[in-house]
Amino acid sequence: xxxxxxxxxxxxxxxxxxxxxxxxxxxxxxxxxxxxxxxxxxxxxxxxxxxxxxxxxxxxxxxxxxxxxxxxxxxxxxxxxxxxxxxxxxxxxxxxxxxxxxxxxxxxxxxxxxxxxxxxxxxxxxxxxxxxxxxxxxxxxxxxxxxxxxxxxxxxxxxxxxxxxxxxxxxxxxxxxxxxxxxxxxxxxxxxxxxxxxxxxxxxxxxxxxxxxxxxxxxxxxxxxxxxxxxxxxxxxxxxxxxxxxxxxxxxxxxxxxxxxxxxxxxxxxxxxxxxxxxxxxxxxxxxxxxxxxxxxxxxxxxxxxxxxxxxxxxxxxxxxxxxxxxxxxxxxxxxxxxxxxxxxxxxxxxxxxxxxxxxxxxxxxxxxxxxxxxxxxxxxxxxxxxxxxxxxxxxxxxxxxxxxxxxxxxxxxxxxxxxxxxxxxxxxxxxxxxxxxxxxxxxxxxxxxxxxxxxxxxxxxxxxxxxxxxxxxxxxxxxxxxxxxxxxxxxxxxxxxxxxxxxxxxxxxxxxxxxxxxxxxxxxxxxxxxxxxxxxxxxxxxxxxxxxxxxxxxxxxxxxxxxxxxxxxxxxxxxxxxxxxxxxxxxxxxxxxxxxxxxxxxxxxxxxxxxxxxxxxxxxxxxxxxxxxxxxxxxxxxxxxxxxxxxxxxxxxxxxxxxxxxxxxxxxxxxxxxxxxxxxxxxxxxxxxxxxxxxxxxxxxxxxxxxxxxxxxxxxxxxxxxxxxxxxxxxxxxxxxxxxxxxxxxxxxxxxxxxxxxxxxxxxxxxxxxxxxxxxxxxxxxxxxxxxxxxxxxxxx
Numbered sequence: 007x008x009x010x011x012x013x014x015x016x017x018x019x020x021x022x023x024x025x026x027x028x029x030x031x032x033x034x035x036x037x038x039x040x041x042x043x044x045x046x047x048x049x050x051x052x053x054x055x056x057x058x059x060x061x062x063x064x065x066x067x068x069x070x071x072x073x074x075x076x077x078x079x080x081x082x083x084x085x086x087x088x089x090x091x092x093x094x095x096x097x098x099x100x101x102x103x104x105x106x107x108x109x110x111x112x113x114x115x116x117x118x119x120x121x122x123x124x125x126x127x128x129x130x131x132x133x134x135x136x137x138x139x140x141x142x143x144x145x146x147x148x149x150x151x152x153x154x155x156x157x158x159x160x161x162x163x164x165x166x167x168x169x170x171x172x173x174x175x176x177x178x179x180x181x182x183x184x185x186x187x188x189x190x191x192x193x194x195x196x197x198x199x200x201x202x203x204x205x206x207x208x209x210x211x212x213x214x215x216x217x218x219x220x221x222x223x224x225x226x227x228x229x230x231x232x233x234x235x236x237x238x239x240x241x242x243x244x245x246x247x248x249x250x251x252x253x254x255x256x257x258x259x260x261x262x263x264x265x266x267x268x269x270x271x272x273x274x275x276x277x278x279x280x281x282x283x284x285x286x287x288x289x290x291x292x293x294x295x296x297x298x299x300x301x302x303x304x305x306x307x308x309x310x311x312x313x314x315x316x317x318x319x320x321x322x323x324x325x326x327x328x329x330x331x332x333x334x335x336x337x338x339x340x341x342x343x344x345x346x347x348x349x350x351x352x353x354x355x356x357x358x359x360x361x362x363x364x365x366x367x368x369x370x371x372x373x374x375x376x377x378x379x380x381x382x383x384x385x386x387x388x389x390x391x392x393x394x395x396x397x398x399x400x401x402x403x404x405x406x407x408x409x410x411x412x413x414x415x416x417x418x419x420x421x422x423x424x425x426x427x428x429x430x431x432x433x434x435x436x437x438x439x440x441x442x443x444x445x446x447x448x449x450x451x452x453x454x455x456x457x458x459x460x461x462x463x464x465x466x467x468x469x470x471x472x473x474x475x476x477x478x479x480x481x482x483x484x485x486x487x488x489x490x491x492x493x494x495x496x497x498x499x500x501x502x503x504x505x506x507x508x509x510x511x512x513x514x515x516x517x518x519x520x521x522x523x524x525x526x527x528x529x530x531x532x533x534x535x536x537x538x539x540x541x542x543x544x545x546x547x548x549x550x551x552x553x554x555x556x557x558x559x560x561x562x563x564x565x566x567x568x569x570x571x572x573x574x575x576x577x578x579x580x581x582x583x584x585x586x587x588x589x590x591x592x593x594x595x596x597x598x599x600x601x602x603x604x605x606x607x608x609x610x611x612x613x614x615x616x617x618x619x620x621x622x623x624x625x626x627x628x629x630x631x632x633x634x635x636x637x638x639x640x641x642x643x644x645x646x647x648x649x650x651x652x653x654x655x656x657x658x659x660x661x662x663x664x665x666x667x668x669x670x671x672x673x674x675x676x677x678x679x680x681x682x683x684x685x686x687x688x689x690x691x692x693x694x695x696x697x698x699x700x701x702x703x704x705x706x707x708x709x710x711x712x713x714x715x716x717x718x719x720x721x722x723x724x725x726x727x728x729x730x731x732x733x734x735x736x737x738x739x740x741x742x743x744x745x746x747x748x749x750x751x752x753x754x755x756x757x758x759x760x761x762x763x764x765x766x767x768x769x770x771x772x773x774x775x776x777x778x779x780x781x782x783x784x785x786x787x788x789x790x791x792x793x794x795x796x797x798x799x800x801x802x803x804x
Contacts (some may be wrong), residue, residue, distance in 0.1 A: 144172030145681045145719070146631050146672035152239035152259050154221060154248055155456040155469050160584035160622045161531070163541055163574030165242035165256075165635040165667055173681055174232050176719060176729050176757055178276065178770045178797050180284060180306065182230035182238070182260065187733055188715050189240050190667045190685035191255070193708050196782035196789045197351055197440065202381055202415050203227035205782075209242060209255035209639050210663035210689040210709035211614075215599050216252045218259040220389065223249075223475065225599070226411035226446050228383045230260065231343055233286050233304035234323035237261040242667075243616035243639060246570030246592030247543040250473065250525045253592045254614040255639055255663070264337060265298035265327040266290065271804055278770075278797035282308040299326045311793045312350060314372030319345035333395045341387040348374065349381040351419040351440065352782060352789035355746045356429060360780050360788050361422075361495070363749065365429035369778055369790050371498050373420035373435055375490070378508055384412045400457035407450045414443040416484055416511065419787050422495070433495040438786075441484035443513065446600070450475045465533040469543075473525040479600040482513040519600045521551040529572065541574035541588075551597030553607070562607040564597040582624040591615045596645075596655075605647070609655040614641050630672035630680075639663045647697040660693040661706055682716040691742075701742045708783045710736035710750070719757075729757035741785040748788055751779030768799040 147168035149158055159166050167189050179185040182204055186192055195205040195212075203226070206213040217224045224230075238260055245253040269292050276284040284306040291299045302323040309316050321343040329335045353361050353369065362369040387409045395401045416439075423434040454471035487510050491501040529543030550565040574588035592614045596606035620635035644659030665687040673679050689709035694702040714734040721727045733753045740746035754775055759768040772795045782789030 145170060145679045145717075146629070147237065148631075150237075150239050151221065151261070152241045152257075153469075154454055154471065155467075159631075159633075160578065160624075161539070161576065162241075163576055163586040163588035163620075164245070164590075164616075164618060165620060165633065165637070165669075167240040167242075167669060167683065168671075169238040169240070171236045173717060174235070174238075177717065177731065177755065178757075178768075178799065180232055182232060182235075182258075185232055185235075185238055186240075186258070188681060188683060188717065190669060190683035190713055190715070191242070191665060191687060192240070192713065193710060193735060193738060193783070194781050195708055196784035196787060197349065197417070197419075198784050201227060202349070202383065202413055203229050206258065207255070207708045208240075208258070209637075209665065210661075210687060210706045211255035211639065211641070213255060213258060216249075216254075216257045218249070218257055219387070220262050220391075220405070221259060222389075222405060222407050222450050222452060223448070224260070224409075225448075225477075226385065226409070227413055227444075228343070228385050228411060229319070229345055229347075231304060231319065231321055233321055234263050234302040234341065235260050236263045242635070243588070243618055243637065244570075244590045244592035244614045245572075246547075246568075246614075247527060247529065247545045247572035247590060250523065250545065250547045250570070251549060251568075251593060251595055251598050251611075254594065254641065262323070262339065262341075263288070263300060263302055263325070264339075265300040265325050265330065267292045267295065267298045267330055272801060274799055274801035276797050276799040278308070279795045280309045280311055282306075282795070282797055284308075296330045296332055297326075297328050298330060299324070301325075310350060310372075311795070312370050312372050312790065314348060314374055314376045315350035316348045317345065318347065319343065335391075335393045337391045339387075339389045339391075341385070341389075343383075343385045345381075345383050347381040348376060348379050349415070349417045350374070350789055351417055352780075352787045354420045354422055354435070354787050355740065356422065356426075358745050358747055360748065360790075361429070362778065362790075365495065367429065367495055371495075373437060373493060373498050374418040375437065375503070376500055377503060379417050380414070381417060382412075382414045386410045396457075399459065400455075402453070402455050404451070404453045407448070409446075409448040409450075411446045411448075412444075414484070416441050418490060421786060423492075429495050431494065431496050434492050435495050435498065436492050437490035439490055441511075442481065443484060444479060444481035444600075446477070446479045448475065448477050467531040467533075468529065470528040471526075473523065473527075475521075475523040475525075477519070477521040477523075477600070479519040481517050481519070481600065483515040484511055485514050486510040486512070516556055518554040519551065519602075521549065521597060521600075524548045537578050539576040539578070541572065541576065543572040545570045547593075549595055549597070551595075551602060553597070553602035562602045562604070564595070564602055564607050566593075566595045566597075566611050568593045568595070568611055582628070584622040586618075586620050586622075588618045588620075589615065604653050605655045606645075609645060610657065612641055612645060612657065613643055614639070616640075626672075626674065630670065630674060632668075632670050634666070634668045636666050637664070639665075644694075646695045646699075648695075656695060658693060658695055659691070659698060661689070661691045663687055663689040663706070663709060677721040679719040680717065683714070685713045687711060687713075698742070704742060704744045705739055707740065707742055707785070708738045710738045712736040725760055725762060727759045727761070729755075729759075731755040731757075735781075738783055740783045740788060746785065746788075748780050748783050751777060751781075751791075753777060753779060753791065764804060765800070765802045768801070770797045770799070771795075772797070 147170050149156060150166060150168055152166060153162050169185050169188055173188060174185050183194060191209045193207045195207060204217065215225050240256060240258050242256040245257055249257055269290055271289040273287045286304045289301045304321040307318045323341045325337065325339040327337040355361060357364045361367045387407065389407045391405045393401060393403045418437040419440050421436045421438045423436055426433060451474040454469060456469050458465065458467045488504060488507045493499055525545060525547045527545035532540045534540055546569055548567050553562040570591050572590040574586055577585045593611040595611040596602060596609045616637060616639045618635055618637040622633045625632055640662040642660055643657040644661060645655045645657060646659045648654045648656050665685055667685045669683045671681045687709055689706045691701045691704050691706060717729060717731040719727060719729045736750045738748045740748055753773050756771045756774055757768060759766055772792055776794040779791045780788045781791040
């Protein structure tokens with residue numbers, strides 16, 4: 007049954023530079039909701055020049071409200087159809103197979119006139135390169151490629167969250183971490199043992215090795231940005247069949263912006279408290295009907311509300327596409343990101359709580375050394391994607407990527423002196439050194455054949471592919487002969503460093519890691535009846551790792567050959583309802599995350615499985631999506647250290663997380679949009695032995711009883727729009743023995759926006775109540791979250 011045709015006028019999604027045929031008829035209405043990507047160019051000085059030029063051209067540039075006239079009558083044909091209309095402007099390619107009637111797809115034959123569109127005649131693109139189809143709401147997404155093929159979300163038998171570009175823009179989520187606040191069952195870890203970059207827990211399991219960029223592993227340690235992202239996909243549950251090693255609680259996939267045959271660009275400049283400055287640009291250039299160039303750029307800097315930490319970063323992401331929307335499509339992309347920060351390792355615990363909660367310690371106190379500490383990272387990625395369509399139901403897609411990641415860390419983690427029982431003006435805080443660095447290089451090839459066919463009277467949608475990956479890493483420890491001077495807990499001061507302090511920093515304890523992965527996988531989705539589908543998939547991974555250590559430690563090697571499985575049953579009694587049951591496995595080899603030691607080199611992989619029941623609904627004539635899932639994620643043979651032989655791991659530990667998730671995204675009325683998520687989690691260590699024996703029966707680290715987030719947008723008038731958001735996280739434990747507890751918190755954010763024609767002003771307020779809360783969790787320290795801040799953005803589209 008098809009969705010009813012109603013007369014609501016919806017703003018275009020944030021990423022949709024090419025307006026869809028369902029557009030607002032009046033100018034001010036469209037201009038009132040600038041949901042197109044408005045990220046701007048860095049450095050800031052250059053961006054000011056671009057903005058000034060754009061303003062100067064304002065009278066000659068069509069306003070947003072004028073860039074998409076009303077569509078022609080439904081029966082009016084396009085004057086010259088685009089090549090391969092079924093895939094028009096779908097960069098990534100393949101037209102999705104098996105699309106159910108009533109899916110969120112616009113009318114294919116409507117004609118729209120816009121002189122800035124360079125495509126054949128006047129047919130506008132209808133699907134973006136990532137495989138996400140246009141939706142009726144900027145917060146609701148109907149499709150994703152997270153399953154390695156373009157699919158309706160209701161055809162994926164797992165919980166999936168898609169963070170769209172509009173949500174990131176509304177909340178000024180400038181980093182991956184900030185964007186992921188909208189995801190259920192997800193929490194953040196602090197820097198651990200010198201680790202830098204994004205450190206995430208998903209459904210109670212570390213997701214450090216489960217970060218992806220456009221479907222390829224993005225494992226390196228760095229702080230990821232959003233300036234070149236059009237969405238973020240989060241797939242829950244053990245997903246080894248699709249992604250290989252890791253993927254215990256799920257995976258997080260960043261979806262990059264892609265070139266489109268459309269000449270609309272935007273820049274944005276943001277100023278805020280704590281010396282926040284950010285400039286971004288999203289620039290398009292259509293060369294001809296099937297060739298386009300796109301450049302995204304960013305420059306940002308900010309201080310912290312705490313006395314010391316700073317951030318500086320700059321990024322560029324040029325992309326060019328040939329044959330867009332044709333049977334042979336090639337996209338080449340480069341990505342460069344550099345940051346130079348003074349890192350923040352937060353505050354220590356005292357009496358089992360963050361010290362500011364149990365002592366007179368000022369939460370603003372920074373125990374690092376501002377004249378010496380640094381966290382420097384540089385990321386460079388080159389990607390080529392070639393798609394060949396043999397026909398409407400068969401496509402071959404190959405992605406090649408080379409990545410290089412450099413990092414260097416010199417930081418301080420605060421620790422109370424041994425034996426501290428009370429905190430006063432004389433209480434000592436030791437500055438524990440966190441000092442490591444490394445260079446990592448990856449070379450990846452992934453080829454997928456996707457399609458649909460009828461066999462034995464049944465429709466089959468199939469996926470088969472091969473993944474090849476080579477990883478090389480050189481790591482070291484930064485050392486100096488000069489000790490870090492201590493300070494005091496209630497009155498920390500910055501030390502006067504001796505001249506030789508920084509001059510004596512040397513790199514020692516080098517180790518060299520090389521790993522090779524060969525993964526082969528296949529999956530079939532069979533339509534048993536008109537309402538029932540079966541999903542079955544199998545993957546085999548051959549993963550080998552070599553670890554060379556400086557003498558006298560010597561080399562280590564480990565090879566694992568592992569199968570991963572997936573099965574699902576989907577029942578779709580109507581096009582608006584989808585119920586599923588799924589089961590999947592994954593594994594964690596000892597050599598993942600670029601590490602081996604004498605114990606892990608002799609230990610087979612840990613194994614995981616996920617069992618899930620869920621439902622997905624399209625409500626309110628398809629304007630609102632609702633999903634819910636009931637799950638158990640288990641690690642069936644966790645590594646434990648043998649007390650009688652500390653050089654050996656025992657695979658006899660077990661733990662699990664039971665939970666329920668509810669998410670909603672989309673439009674409740676024509677003016678009111680929501681994006682909300684609730685998860686209730688129950689994690690437990692079921693079996694533990696040796697050194698981990700005392701942990702039996704405890705909660706896993708950083709696994710709260712609940713997480714909750716909700717974002718609302720409301721269009722009050724044709725020009726005024728506002729948003730209000732809540733984030734709540736339950737009590738978490740920072741260590742396996744559950745003796746360090748991090749309190750629950752609630753954070754409230756808000757946004758107000760005024761948009762006229764081709765420009766807008768937006769004010770974001772973070773943590774309205776100025777709540778003291780803690781978000782980055784580790785056993786020895788915890789990092790406070792942002793206090794009340796304000797950010798004012800000006801954006802122009804031309």
